[in-house]
Amino acid sequence: MDAFAALADPVRRDLVSRLANGSARVVDLAGEHAISRPAISRHLRVLGEAGLVAADDVGRERHYRLERTGLAPVADYLAALEPQPRFDDSVLDGLDLEVRRAVRDRTGTDAIIHTTTEETA
Amino acid sequence: MDAFAALADPVRRDLVSRLANGSARVVDLAGEHAISRPAISRHLRVLGEAGLVAADDVGRERHYRLERTGLAPVADYLAALEPQPRFDDSVLDGLDLEVRRAVRDRTGTDAIIHTTTEETA
DNA sequence: CAGATCGGTAACCGTTAGGTTACCAATGTG
DNA sequence: CACATTGGTAACCTAACGGTTACCGATCTG
8 A cells, every 4th residue: 555545544644643753552552542453553554564654673562653754755746746846947047147157167066056045145 | 535535546646647737628537547437527526525626617618627725734744744843845845835825724624734733731 | 380461463344435337417519 | 400529427336445353472570
């Protein structure tokens, strides 16, 4: 099950939100979620398969933690829905030439396009 | 069906992506998606209920278009999972304003906006 | 060792999701 | 008007989802 399908379930979203505040054991999560422990366990397995959660075994306990990299597909998808997915330089056209010229002149570091960041007066 | 569940289906994600490039009719979308037109129609209804898609009636045709504000719950959820809730997510930059506005506007359904903010006493 | 705790898995069950075909209303066009 | 086009809906079916209880192994602890 992919990340989208995994996050379609409100219980799993709660679990992910919960784990964003720190890792937890299955019993802890089950104690907070009104449904049975096996149900929580299976939700965690789904989240694990989606790459959203990972576990560390500590003795007989299993500490689940959020795996934020698993959120990448979702974030990427949202980003791709932006009106202009490309960098729109047109707004800065006026500055653009000067920026490039300055970069050429200096040639020191690579500097490249940090855009409007370095504006020391 | 909320936005998360709506986006859980790959066909619906395709439809949303497709509509991000411009509106389209049901027959057009059906012609691109290998499944039957009624199936597409129902997917569009689901997307509409989730606030992800809207339609303009033009004669006997119905032009579907992407409703980006419907993405607010998802973007908001992702933002809430950030390690430190700074508003520095370049990925979600464009959505940010729409997120805030949509949260104000909609507030209907479950929306999930409160995300675990209300700490237990 | 005996027993409690932690956690995964299997079996079962009701509900829902998503596909199909068939049908219907509404609108454009010869 | 006759008919094609567009698109929504209903009925139906299969597969999957998500819950439960029961059971098992593994690990701490008296």
